[in-house]
Amino acid sequence: MTEATANTGAPQERRSRGLSEKGLAFWMVSPSMVLIALVAAYPIIYAIWLSLHEYSVRVAGLSRWAEPFGLGNYQAALQNADFWNAMVTTLIFTVASVFLELLIGLAMAMAMHAAFKGQGLLRTVVLVPWAVLTVVTAIMWRTIFESPQGFVNQIIGGDTVWLGSEPQALIVIIIADVWKTAPFMALLILAGLQVIPSDIYEAAKVDGATAWQRFRKITLPLLTPAILVALIFRTLDALRIFDLPYVLTKGANGTTTLSLIAQETFATNRIYGLGAAYSILTFITVMIVSFTYIWTVGGNIRGLAED
Amino acid sequence: MTKRLMLMLCAALLCGVFVAACGDDSSSSGGGGGGASEESGQTEGAKVIDPSLADNAKGEVTYCQGKDTSGNAHYMIDEFNKKYGPDLKAKLVEFPASADEQRTQFIQRQQAKSGDCDVFSSDVIWTAEFASQKWLYDMSPYMEDKKADYIEAPVETVTYDGKIWGVPESSDAGLLYYNTSKVKEIPATWQEVYEQAKSKGGIVYQGAAYEGLTCDFLELFFGAGGEVLSEDGTKSAFAEGDAGVKALQFMVDGVKDGAAPKAVTTYMEPESLTAFQTGKPAYMRNWPYAYALNQKAKNVKGKFDVGPQPTFEGGEKAGILGGHNSVISVYSKNPGGALKLIEHIGSPEIQKAYAAQFSLSPVRADVYDDPEVQKAIPFATQLREGITNARARPVSPVYPQISQAIYKNVNAALSGQQSPEDAIKQANSDIEKALSTF
Numbered sequence: 055m056t057e058a059t060a061n062t063g064a065p066q067e068r069r070s071r072g073l074s075e076k077g078l079a080f081w082m083v084s085p086s087m088v089l090i091a092l093v094a095a096y097p098i099i100y101a102i103w104l105s106l107h108e109y110s111v112r113v114a115g116l117s118r119w120a121e122p123f124g125l126g127n128y129q130a131a132l133q134n135a136d137f138w139n140a141m142v143t144t145l146i147f148t149v150a151s152v153f154l155e156l157l158i159g160l161a162m163a164m165a166m167h168a169a170f171k172g173q174g175l176l177r178t179v180v181l182v183p184w185a186v187l188t189v190v191t192a193i194m195w196r197t198i199f200e201s202p203q204g205f206v207n208q209i210i211g212g213d214t215v216w217l218g219s220e221p222q223a224l225i226v227i228i229i230a231d232v233w234k235t236a237p238f239m240a241l242l243i244l245a246g247l248q249v250i251p252s253d254i255y256e257a258a259k260v261d262g263a264t265a266w267q268r269f270r271k272i273t274l275p276l277l278t279p280a281i282l283v284a285l286i287f288r289t290l291d292a293l294r295i296f297d298l299p300y301v302l303t304k305g306a307n308g309t310t311t312l313s314l315i316a317q318e319t320f321a322t323n324r325i326y327g328l329g330a331a332y333s334i335l336t337f338i339t340v341m342i343v344s345f346t347y348i349w350t351v352g353g354n355i356r357g358l359a360e361d
Numbered sequence: 362m363t364k365r366l367m368l369m370l371c372a373a374l375l376c377g378v379f380v381a382a383c384g385d386d387s388s389s390s391g392g393g394g395g396g397a398s399e400e401s402g403q404t405e406g407a408k409v410i411d412p413s414l415a416d417n418a419k420g421e422v423t424y425c426q427g428k429d430t431s432g433n434a435h436y437m438i439d440e441f442n443k444k445y446g447p448d449l450k451a452k453l454v455e456f457p458a459s460a461d462e463q464r465t466q467f468i469q470r471q472q473a474k475s476g477d478c479d480v481f482s483s484d485v486i487w488t489a490e491f492a493s494q495k496w497l498y499d500m501s502p503y504m505e506d507k508k509a510d511y512i513e514a515p516v517e518t519v520t521y522d523g524k525i526w527g528v529p530e531s532s533d534a535g536l537l538y539y540n541t542s543k544v545k546e547i548p549a550t551w552q553e554v555y556e557q558a559k560s561k562g563g564i565v566y567q568g569a570a571y572e573g574l575t576c577d578f579l580e581l582f583f584g585a586g587g588e589v590l591s592e593d594g595t596k597s598a599f600a601e602g603d604a605g606v607k608a609l610q611f612m613v614d615g616v617k618d619g620a621a622p623k624a625v626t627t628y629m630e631p632e633s634l635t636a637f638q639t640g641k642p643a644y645m646r647n648w649p650y651a652y653a654l655n656q657k658a659k660n661v662k663g664k665f666d667v668g669p670q671p672t673f674e675g676g677e678k679a680g681i682l683g684g685h686n687s688v689i690s691v692y693s694k695n696p697g698g699a700l701k702l703i704e705h706i707g708s709p710e711i712q713k714a715y716a717a718q719f720s721l722s723p724v725r726a727d728v729y730d731d732p733e734v735q736k737a738i739p740f741a742t743q744l745r746e747g748i749t750n751a752r753a754r755p756v757s758p759v760y761p762q763i764s765q766a767i768y769k770n771v772n773a774a775l776s777g778q779q780s781p782e783d784a785i786k787q788a789n790s791d792i793e794k795a796l797s798t799f
Contacts, residue, residue: 200632201624203639218569218626218776306570306626306772321465323762325798 105330120327127331136315137332141339144311147224148292148343151231155288156281158232159239166240167247184237192301195230223307227298235291239284246280247273286347293340312336403493403758404522410498410689414697415704422451422698425467426482426685428458433719434482440714441705451702460484471496471690479693480702482530482685485518485753486760489594491688492526493758498689498696501525507707512745515724518753519686526688528703529724531715533648533683534751535580536743538655538667543643551581551611552674554644555620564615564644565633568625570772575764576681577646578771579754581608583681584673589755589763595796599767600789608673609774609781616775626776637661646670648683649722649744667740669747682751684722716741722748759795766791 106124120126199216296313320329456463504525515529558564567573587604615621637645640660689699715721717737729745774784
């Protein structure tokens with residue numbers, strides 16, 4: 055610290071000691087780089103290494119190259135029907151939940167943005183579900199959808215076994231996720247709403263635009279970047295869904311997701327190689343989806359920025 | 362803008378991988394370090410205990426088990442230290458309450474060759490896995506002349522590859538509870554139980570896709586004469602004969618004709634208990650722990666009783682065995698002290714206290730006759746009968762996968778997504794696959 059103060063005070067001195075600006079930057083950044091390497095890079099590389107090796111359950115720690123070419127685990131994973139079922143389930147869950155969250159989140163954000171009495175209270179209330187732990191959320195929704203004495207069946211008077219039927223079980227999981235994360239979406243969109251200058255609306259009003267026209271022609275286009283960021287965050291999160299199905303159904307009735315299958319293989323069955331391969335495949339799926347986002351909508355954003 | 366978006370995206374991605382990889386890392390830490398040599402037989406070359414080590418045991422010994430919710434472990438350790446201290450002292454390490462977590466904790470320690478746990482309280486279904494990894498002392502010489510003191514079924518759970526890997530500690534068995542205001546006694550067969558259940562409020566059990574369903578299904582399956590594995594444990598015998606389809610068809614029909622509620626496919630122990638305690642169902646399949654809780658539930662209090670399970674028509678009785686065994690880690694630095702501690706846990710005094718004060722099911726037959734135990738566990742006679750008749754779950758190093766194969770497919774059949782025939786076939790091929798992984 056003292057050195058840094060001295061240096062800023064006397065650039066001459068620093069140069070004379072042979073530490074260029076670049077060199078200084080290197081030394082300043084290196085502690086955090088080391089930290090990132092330890093906590094992020096090492097586990098990732100280790101996971102990749104694991105996925106290329108074969109582990110015997112019988113003999114602890116034995117590792118040999120997963121034939122052929124170290125890709126045996128990936129081959130086994132891709133040939134497993136359970137993996138593809140989990141992929142489909144995960145994608146359905148992601149598309150449905152993110153879409154609903156976007157709609158509801160947008161509506162919530164508009165409501166929170168409107169100036170009225172009790173606005174502060176509304177903002178707080180809307181955010182409550184987001185603050186509830188996911189596992190708690192799951193247990194709560196399990197109680198609500200319990201059969202036959204659960205709240206939902208009491209109201210609609212049916213005897214549907216929600217968590218024991220397909221596709222109802224997945225629907226419950228989607229509902230629980232939407233309930234919990236729509237407020238997060240709303241929060242991100244609200245931030246976007248607040249940077250739209252109010253004089254644009256005033257000008258539109260003067261020109262005689264209706265409320266719907268103002269929403270379609272002003273709010274939505276100017277909100278696109280915020281919405282895209284929110285969408286990407288939520289999509290990446292949704293593709294990794296684990297806790298809701300784990301607590302609600304343990305993967306029964308068509309609710310096994312990619313993360314569930316990876317966890318079961320790796321942690322419960324201790325087939326480390328295959329489990330790691332599932333994790334990496336999940337990671338690749340997430341990556342493909344996110345880069346598709348960038349390619350398809352990235353141009354949009356640039357266009358907007360240039361306007 | 363795009364650049365910033367890219368940056369944010371990368372940050373988000375990194376977070377994701379970081380979390381995923383971190384989880385991977387923690388559960389595999391030391392994964393490269395196991396103790397065994399490569400291609401020996403399943404348990405060949407395992408360390409064998411020398412019973413004489415106990416004679417002048419000294420020093421400290423650590424006992425690891427799940428969270429001591431009822432306080433029995435603290436009691437047992439205190440008694441031990443009173444008896445053998447200060448030269449030989451025991452201490453307790455508590456693992457998390459969840460069984461999966463306990464298994465993970467022990468595996469991590471063994472993979473790191475840590476001597477943290479001299480004695481571990483192992484669930485009956487883990488014996489084969491731990492033994493085949495050569496993490497446990499072969500206790501056969503110690504048990505040779507003591508075997509007769511224990512009920513046979515619990516000893517079976519700790520036997521693998523012809524050797525005995527630990528000493529039974531406490532037992533558990535699937536029992537049948539009934540509402541005495543609806544039925545007077547348990548009929549002779551499961552078929553009659555279901556028949557009665559249809560008109561008298563139903564039977565509840567554990568039908569969700571998890572370990573509990575494996576137990577509930579195996580009780581009927583074993584009763585119908587089925588076997589999961591071949592004699593030598595290397596092949597699946599699950600689809601041999603018609604026991605599988607018969608037992609599963611029976612369960613599926615039960616759900617269809619209303620002998621069991623449809624919601625049973627989502628029930629674990631607590632849900633079935635809650636359902637039974639409403640006073641509506643006539644029967645509940647559950648473990649001994651439910652007895653004390655039923656005594657406190659106002660709708661069934663004084664109106665229920667319990668007994669061993671009936672036979673499957675034309676077959677036999679087969680409640681499933683639960684419970685724990687004490688095993689000694691090969692990395693223990695004090696095997697003599699560990700042996701002394703195990704001897705203490707299995708002693709009639711501790712077994713009696715476990716039953717009378719902590720409602721644990723004893724593993725010694727004579728303890729059930731003790732008046733104090735009879736008083737504390739009013740159903741002691743039925744319990745002993747249940748445990749004596751009970752069957753162990755398949756003893757295999759890949760038991761978790763075998764169990765998954767069973768509960769996933771049985772659950773799918775119960776909720777109508779698969780025919781019983783297909784479910785049994787699929788489970789059979791899943792078990793074959795599991796067996797081929799080791």
